[in-house]
Amino acid sequence: xxxxxxxxxxxxxxxxxxxxxxxxxxxxxxxxxxxxxxxxxxxxxxxxxxxxxxxxxxxxxxxxxxxxxxxxxxxxxxxxxxxxxxxxxxxxxxxxxxxxxxxxxxxxxxxxxxxxxxxxxxxxxxxxxxxxxxxxxxxxxxxxxxxxxxxxxxxxxxxxxxxxxxxxxxxxxxxxxxxxxxxxxxxxxxxxxxxxxxxxxxxxxxxxxxxxxxxxxxxxxxxxxxxxxxxxxxxxxxxxxxxxxxxxxxxxxxxxxxxxxxxxxxxxxxxxxxxxxxxxxxxxxxxxxxxxxxxxxxxxxxxxxxx
Amino acid sequence: xxxxxxxxxxxxxxxxxxxxxxxxxxxxxxxxxxxxxxxxxxxxxxxxxxxxxxxxxxxxxxxxxxxxxxxxxxxxxxxxxxxxxxxxxxxxxxxxxxxxxxxxxxxxxxxxxxxxxxxxxxxxxxxxxxxxxxxxxxxxxxxxxxxxxxxxxxxxxxxxxxxxxxxxxxxxxxxxxxxxxxxxxxxxxxxxxxxxxxxxxxxxxxxxxxxxxxxxxxxxxxxxxxxxxxxxxxxxxxxxxxxxxxxxxxxxxxxxxxxxxxxxxxxxxxxxxxxxxxxxxxxxxxxxxxxxxxxxxxxxxxxxxxxxxxxxxxxxx
Amino acid sequence: xxxxxxxxxxxxxxxxxxxxxxxxxxxxxxxxxxxxxxxxxxxxxxxxxxxxxxxxxxxxxxxxxxxxxxxxxxxxxxxxxxxxxxxxxxxxxxxxxxxxxxxxxxxxxxxxxxxxxxxxxxxxxxxxxxxxxxxxxxxxxxxxxxxxxxxxxxxxxxxxxxxxxxxxxxxxxxxxxxxxxxxxxxxxxxxxxxxxxxxxxxxxxxxxxxxxxxxxxxxxxxxxxxxxxxxxxxxxxxxxxxxxxxxxxxxxxx
Numbered sequence: 001x002x003x004x005x006x007x008x009x010x011x012x013x014x015x016x017x018x019x020x021x022x023x024x025x026x027x028x029x030x031x032x033x034x035x036x037x038x039x040x041x042x043x044x045x046x047x048x049x050x051x052x053x054x055x056x057x058x059x060x061x062x063x064x065x066x067x068x069x070x071x072x073x074x075x076x077x078x079x080x081x082x083x084x085x086x087x088x089x090x091x092x093x094x095x096x097x098x099x100x101x102x103x104x105x106x107x108x109x110x111x112x113x114x115x116x117x118x119x120x121x122x123x124x125x126x127x128x129x130x131x132x133x134x135x136x137x138x139x140x141x142x143x144x145x146x147x148x149x150x151x152x153x154x155x156x157x158x159x160x161x162x163x164x165x166x167x168x169x170x171x172x173x174x175x176x177x178x179x180x181x182x183x184x185x186x187x188x189x190x191x192x193x194x195x196x197x198x199x200x201x202x203x204x205x206x207x208x209x210x211x212x213x214x215x216x217x218x219x220x221x222x223x224x225x226x227x228x229x230x231x232x233x234x235x236x237x238x239x240x241x242x243x244x245x246x247x248x249x250x251x252x253x254x255x256x257x258x259x260x261x262x263x264x265x266x267x268x269x270x271x272x273x274x275x276x277x278x279x280x281x282x283x284x285x286x287x288x289x290x291x292x293x294x295x296x297x298x299x300x301x302x303x304x305x306x307x
Numbered sequence: 308x309x310x311x312x313x314x315x316x317x318x319x320x321x322x323x324x325x326x327x328x329x330x331x332x333x334x335x336x337x338x339x340x341x342x343x344x345x346x347x348x349x350x351x352x353x354x355x356x357x358x359x360x361x362x363x364x365x366x367x368x369x370x371x372x373x374x375x376x377x378x379x380x381x382x383x384x385x386x387x388x389x390x391x392x393x394x395x396x397x398x399x400x401x402x403x404x405x406x407x408x409x410x411x412x413x414x415x416x417x418x419x420x421x422x423x424x425x426x427x428x429x430x431x432x433x434x435x436x437x438x439x440x441x442x443x444x445x446x447x448x449x450x451x452x453x454x455x456x457x458x459x460x461x462x463x464x465x466x467x468x469x470x471x472x473x474x475x476x477x478x479x480x481x482x483x484x485x486x487x488x489x490x491x492x493x494x495x496x497x498x499x500x501x502x503x504x505x506x507x508x509x510x511x512x513x514x515x516x517x518x519x520x521x522x523x524x525x526x527x528x529x530x531x532x533x534x535x536x537x538x539x540x541x542x543x544x545x546x547x548x549x550x551x552x553x554x555x556x557x558x559x560x561x562x563x564x565x566x567x568x569x570x571x572x573x574x575x576x577x578x579x580x581x582x583x584x585x586x587x588x589x590x591x592x593x594x595x596x597x598x599x600x601x602x603x604x605x606x607x608x609x610x611x612x613x614x615x616x617x618x619x620x621x622x623x624x
Numbered sequence: 625x626x627x628x629x630x631x632x633x634x635x636x637x638x639x640x641x642x643x644x645x646x647x648x649x650x651x652x653x654x655x656x657x658x659x660x661x662x663x664x665x666x667x668x669x670x671x672x673x674x675x676x677x678x679x680x681x682x683x684x685x686x687x688x689x690x691x692x693x694x695x696x697x698x699x700x701x702x703x704x705x706x707x708x709x710x711x712x713x714x715x716x717x718x719x720x721x722x723x724x725x726x727x728x729x730x731x732x733x734x735x736x737x738x739x740x741x742x743x744x745x746x747x748x749x750x751x752x753x754x755x756x757x758x759x760x761x762x763x764x765x766x767x768x769x770x771x772x773x774x775x776x777x778x779x780x781x782x783x784x785x786x787x788x789x790x791x792x793x794x795x796x797x798x799x800x801x802x803x804x805x806x807x808x809x810x811x812x813x814x815x816x817x818x819x820x821x822x823x824x825x826x827x828x829x830x831x832x833x834x835x836x837x838x839x840x841x842x843x844x845x846x847x848x849x850x851x852x853x854x855x856x857x858x859x860x861x862x863x864x865x866x867x868x869x870x871x872x873x874x875x876x877x878x
Contacts, residue, residue, distance in 0.1 A: 037424050087608055093424040094370055098564075099607040101557045105600025113594055222554060226435045229428045237425075279443035287436035291417045294429070298420055493743040495731055495750075502728045505717035512677065512715070513790050514703035514732035523738070 004138050009259045010252070011134075015144050017251025018151025022206035023224060024231040024243045025158060026199025032238020032304060034192050036085065037093050039100035041203055041228065042221030043107035044080075048073040048204020049216035050111060053120040062125050066208055070201050077200020081193045089192075108218055119217035122208075147209050154202070155244055162240055230290050236300030245301060250286050257282035321485075321572060328478055332471045341470065348474055350582040351481045352538045357562040357574030358488055359531035364560065365568030366492055367524050368504030372556040373414065373430035376437035377407045377529050379551030381536020383441060386453040386546045396459030396467070400537055407533025408526050410437065415525035419518055431553045438551040452547040459541055467541050477538055481575075484531060489571050491527065500524050501569075561603065628691065630655045630794055630824050631676075636685035638671055638848075645671035646682065647848035653794070658825045660835045663845035664868060669828050670712075672845070673798050676826070677709045678702045690793065703732065708792035712799040712828075714779040718772040722763060722782060725771055726754040729789035754789075761785040761815060777808030784815060794824050801831040813837070836860075844868065 027041045051072050056065030080103075088099055124143055131139040162168035170186055207220065214220075231250050235242030262278035269277065293301065328347060335344045356378060363369040384403035388394070414433040418426055442450045458473065460466035467473040491497050502510045503517045510517050540546055549555065558581065566577025588595035631653040638646040645668045653659050663669055674680035676687065678699040687695045694702055703709075717725050727744065730753055744750065758764040761781050766774060771782065780800060787795055800812055809831075816838055819825060829835050835842065836856050843853040844865050852862045859865055 037427075084604065084608070091607065093427070095607045097370075097372075097424070097427055098557075098561070099604050101554075102600035102603030102607070104554075105596045105603070109594045109597035109600070113597075222552075226431055226553060230432050233425065233428055233432070276444065276446065279445070280440045283439035283443040284436045287432050290429070290432060291414075294417055294421070299425075490743075491740050493745065494741055495739045495744040495747075497740075498724065498728060498744045499731065501720065502717050502724075505719050506715055508679075509711075509715045509717065509786075510728070510732075511699045512703060512709055512711075513729045513786060514700050515728075516700050 005259070007135065007138055008140060009255055011140055011148065012144065013252035013255035014248065015147050015151070015251070016255055017248035018148055018155070019206050019210055020224075020227060020231055020251055021155055021244050021247035022151060022202045022209075024228045024235070024247050025155075025240055026202045027228050028232040028235065028238055028240065028243045029195055030199050031232065033195055034089055036089060037096040037100065038085075038199075039097055039225060040080075040103035040107065040221075041199070042223075042225030043104050044073065044077055044200045044203040044221075045207035045224060046111065046216070046218070046221035047076060047107065047207075048200075049122075049207035049211040049220065050115055050120060051076075051204070052208040053122050053211060053216045054115075056122050062122060062128070062212065065122070066205075069208055070205055073204030074197045074201035077204075078193050078197040080200070081196040085196060086189065086192065104222065107221070111218055117218065119215040120211075121215050122212045124212045128212075143212060150209070154205075159240055159244075227286065230286055232300075234290055234293050234300055236302035236304065238304045239300070239302035242300060242302035250289070253289055254282070254286050257285040261285070324575070325478075325482065332474055336471075344470060344474060346582065346586060348477055348542050350579050351477045352535055352542060353559070353562065353582060354575045354578035355477075355481055355484050355535040355538070356532050357559055357566070357578045358484055359528045359535065360559050361563045361566075361568065361570075361574045362488055362491065362531070363521075363524055363528045364563055365570070365573065366497065366504065367500045367521060369419075369521060369525065370427050370560070371418075371430040371525075371528075372427055372553055372560065373418075373434045374528075374532050374559050375551050375553060375555035376410065376434045377532035378536035378539055378555065379437060379441060379546070379548070380407050380410060381533040381538075382540030382543075382546040382550060383447070383453070383536075384533070385459060385537050385540035386455045387447055389455050389457055390447060390453065394457050394460045394466075396461040399459055400534065403533040403537040404530045407536070408530045411526040411529025412522070415522050415529075419521050419525065431556070434551065434553045434556055438548060438553075441551065442548045448546075450548050452545055455540055455544050455546065458544070459537075473541060477542070480534070480538060484534075485571060485575070488531075492571065496520070496523075629653055630690060631826070632686075632688040633676070634686045634688070636672075636675060636682050636687065638668075638675060638680065638682050640671075645848050646675065646685075649685070649845075649848065649850060651843060651850065651853075653824065653826055654841075656824055657840040658820050658827060658838050660827045660829055660839035660842045661845055662829065662832070662835055662842060666847070667845040668848035669845055670798075671848070673709070673796060673828060676796055677707070703790055703792075706791075706793035707796060708787035708790045708794070709796040710783045710787045710798060710800060712802050714783045716771050716779060716782060716786070718770075720771060721768050722771055722774070723751070723754050723758065723767040725782060725786060726757050726789050727751075729786040730754060730757070733790050757785055757789045760788070762811070775808075776803060777805070777811060780804060780808065780812055781815065784812070784819075788819075788823075792823070794826065795819070797825060797827045797829075799828055799830060801829060801834055809834075 023041070023045055027038060030036050030038050030041075048069060052065045052069035055068050055072075056062050059065060059068070084099070084103070088096055128143045128146060130142050132142045132145055134140050134145070170191060207216070227250065231246045232243055234250065235244070235246030258279075261282045262274050265274035265278050265281075297303070328351070331343060331347055335341060356374060359377075360371070360374050363371055381403040384406060385399045388399050388402065393399075414430070418429045418433070421429055441447070447453050458467040465472055467476060492501075499510070499515055499517075499520050503515070503521060507517050536550075539550065562577035562581045563574050564577070565580055566575065567573035584599075585595070588598060629652040631651070633649060633651040636646050636649040637644075647668075649672065661669055661672070671680065675682045678694070678697055678701070681696060685695070686693060689702070689705060689707060692705065694705065694707075697705075717728065724745075727750055730750065731744075755764055755767060758767055761784065763778060763781055763785065766778060771779070774782065780803075784797070784800060787797075797816075800816065801809055804812055813834060816825075816827075816834070820838055827835070827838065839856055841854060842856055842859045844851050844859060844862075846868045851864045851868060852859055854862075
């Protein structure tokens with residue numbers, strides 16, 4: 001039993017899961033509150049990464065890059081919401097899907113136009129670039145650890161806001177009763193813009209945090225958006241709790257699957273077959289998980305109430 | 308009366324288009340310019356794929372982002388046997404249709420228990436699943452794709468190596484597909500599917516197990532699209548995993564909506580418009596996708612009832 | 625067989641988020657009778673019909689139809705067993721023709737709808753039986769009209785015709801008079817009178833004139849419970865019923 005590998009992969013899985021949570025939480029909030037399907041959420045993930053890359057270059061510091069890029073991405077999200085997204089709320093879901101699909105095309109080509117076809121690497125400052133001994137004999141990259149920490153902190157902050165503050169109550173109320181919230185003098189339109197912008201910021205932040213590892217690239221949004229959808233389908237639309245659980249589950253299964261499935265399969269299949277089947281099965285694992293959960297709970301683990 | 312006029316129009320349009328398409332190789336032979344032949348080939352293959360999608364989307368109201376998977380399955384059904392030097396076309400087509408049907412059955416059984424946007428998202432997810440599943444098999448090219456060096460052969464009768472033979476095979480396939488889909492749409496089965504699109508609750512109330520009907524329709528649609536995929540693999544001699552990407556499904560949906568949902572020839576017009584538009588725009592700028600995306604957004608925003616509504620209004624004038 | 629009730633509801637209960645919509649409800653419908661269910665708003669009539677038709681699963685209790693336990697069966701299976709329902713808010717295939725709607729109702733009972741080849745609209749037998757069904761209800765003139773273009777009253781006629789076309793043993797009619805003007809209403813009433821002798825009917829209605837004109841027996845529902853059940857005369861006299869409707873006014877109004 002290679003404990004070092006198992007623990008390292010568990011942590012990697014947790015890291016992936018938390019990153020997915022950052023992305024999925026914005027998506028599920030926007031879907032749950034504004035009933036809006038945003039395919040272009042992945043595009044916000046992408047431009048956040050690119051903003052950070054350029055700002056890191058300009059300022060010479062990743063931290064400054066992050067600090068400035070997050071509000072910039074939030075602003076971009078707000079702008080998008082005001083100009084295009086809010087006009088779509090009244091339309092049906094297929095229109096949402098088609099329009100945001102159009103947005104993806106626009107964003108992808110715009111990024112290509114501005115930054116070129118090559119990806120952009122983001123260099124890490126020295127103190128984040130090393131390894132940390134978390135347990136005797138087990139080292140783990142510092143940066144990945146910082147992803148886990150920031151992810152957990154943000155998850156907690158988000159949960160706290162949604163369940164224990166007036167703003168959170170408004171957000172949840174806005175979902176189920178717009179008129180009542182407006183009657184209290186709260187501007188629903190602005191509330192929605194804020195929610196969208198926060199979602200954009202979180203998506204962008206996720207993109208920024210992954211790019212030092214994988215590089216900012218044009219396709220990154222399209223790949224990750226489907227996984228984000230899988231997460232919110234499993235978790236239940238509109239549920240932050242669900243998104244958290246599902247994201248961690250998906251992150252763990254995907255990572256552990258890729259690492260250990262061939263070992264597991266070798267117990268039942270021949271070595272050769274195991275080696276061919278394992279990559280395919282582990283790539284499909286999270287979708288099979290989704291199908292299995294839907295078979296038992298067709299609206300996800302924490303279904304939306306009364307819609 | 309309007310029905311009869313419409314029918315007449317359709318018949319004329321179909322005859323003229325078929326005629327043009329049938330005569331195209333002659334023109335090409337004379338001018339020596341292969342370009343239009345390739346364009347028409349691609350157009351017709353996508354038209355078959357769009358027609359298969361229309362069966363469930365336009366006719367049945369099931370908005371599936373999953374059809375790119377069948378194109379991929381169909382293409383790999385040609386590519387993988389070819390990799391093992393099995394070039395028999397009949398065998399490859401059988402594999403394409405059977406595997407597509409099976410995939411449709413298994414994924415459809417899950418998706419069709421959901422509605423609306425859940426359905427859309429789950430079909431997207433399954434497409435990605437197929438994509439990643441295939442791409443992770445290094446043996447067959449992984450994400451570099453698979454080259455198909457030899458096209459399908461059909462016994463001692465013919466093979467698809469020759470561009471013109473392939474062309475007529477595709478044209479014949481298109482016409483036969485349109486005919487089959489027409490029969491399905493006007494049959495009692497087709498009527499049940501249309502009824503389920505219109506008012507599923509009522510259909511269940513009068514005694515139809517709509518889930519089962521939709522599943523059958525979904526499988527038929529997948530099979531036809533898999534067939535189109537096999538043609539595509541032959542045509543391009545290369546399978547790129549991008550064929551199976553969910554964004555490719557989006558393009559198919561746009562073709563169906565553009566051409567008019569629920570009509571027989573709509574997908575043909577939609578595919579033609581899309582292919583020609585793409586050809587024209589990409590000649591102007593490499594960033595043509597931007598304008599395509601912008602067009603989508605504008606139509607959704609400013610056409611009352613979205614794209615489908617706009618098209619309904621255009622077709623009525 | 626004819627002595628047992630065609631429909632027996634025992635101890636049916638359903639609660640929605642704290643509200644008891646159906647409260648240990650017992651009901652028996654006899655073969656051939658027209659049994660009306662009345663009650664003030666919020667009495668749980670809609671929930672009851674949803675459970676009878678299969679759209680809602682009860683929390684507890686049983687529904688026995690012709691000696692078969694149908695409590696958990698989905699709507700399409702109940703239809704196959706012979707329960708047909710008309711909807712309070714007409715539920716039709718609006719984009720299709722009138723005759724297509726009826727044809728579908730006929731097809732449903734007939735296992736031939738997995739036919740893929742022959743055009744449905746050219747099947748002579750199918751056409752004929754559809755047109756006959758329309759003639760019965762007085763809509764044959766509108767056969768080739770799109771349902772969306774029909775008037776409110778014609779929608780209701782079609783609504784009932786479709787339920788009939790499935791040749792049911794039991795008809796569940798959910799407020800067939802709802803939204804009908806005077807003329808339309810009398811057309812529907814005539815249809816109901818014709819049906820009265822030929823079919824077993826469970827009628828949910830607000831229109832008291834219609835109820836007392838047609839019903840063999842009446843059951844009164846209040847807050848999900850049966851407070852009275854019996855002949856129209858006995859219901860008129862019943863203290864509890866008067867109380868429930870308008871205090872002790874002494875009249876059953878609605």
